Amino acid sequence: GAVVSQHPSWVICKSGTSVKIECRSLDFQATTMFWYRQFPKQSLMLMATSNEGSKATYEQGVEKDKFLINHASLTLSTLTVTSAHPEDSSFYICSARDQGLAGTDTQYFGPGTRLTVL
């Protein structure tokens, strides 16, 4: 099956610093990747859609200047949390869109990155 990796799996940082999270599709090319955030006991919340070679599309209420997304290749998207604060502490999960066989269009999730901001 399709494999998506994320790095790092967890990170602890000081308030005010920036953190970069990488999302890679390992065995397929993904022109589209998605970034989600999930707080404990809550549902997945889509933050943005990352498109290779173009600007990301952000969901309503998500600050594009705070959550910088770059999708420079067909297998890599990065999310940078700038000037992180304790309220940004969360579980960040990416997914990659696999448009494989005719008629199939599937998202595969990475293992997630747990961010703790002190």
Add this chain to the structure above:
Amino acid sequence: QKEVEQNSGPLSVPEGAIASLNCTYSDRVSQSFFWYRQYSGKSPELIMSIYSNGDKEDGRFTAQLNKASQYVSLLIRDSQPSDSATYLCAVNLIYNQGGKLIFGQGTELSVKP
């Protein structure tokens, strides 16, 4: 009305029983349907995808799709304690831009030994 609805549960079944998870969706043009399993503290894992009406079986899992009634279900046969997780129903609209999935709130399943 929410676009994708699931009972939040928890749904509790004894080990070996059939667990039945249901999901309804509001948009008739929806074309692709998915079930993901999410263990506590982990990311979602794809269990089943279904694109046409009827049943699709994969091991102990069967997905059922009825577009006329706008529902999709997941049956888990011979439920095991390891199946205890939150199950997410997701829908992909055919005219949706960029393949964004619409998720239900998830159904928590507990399989008791």
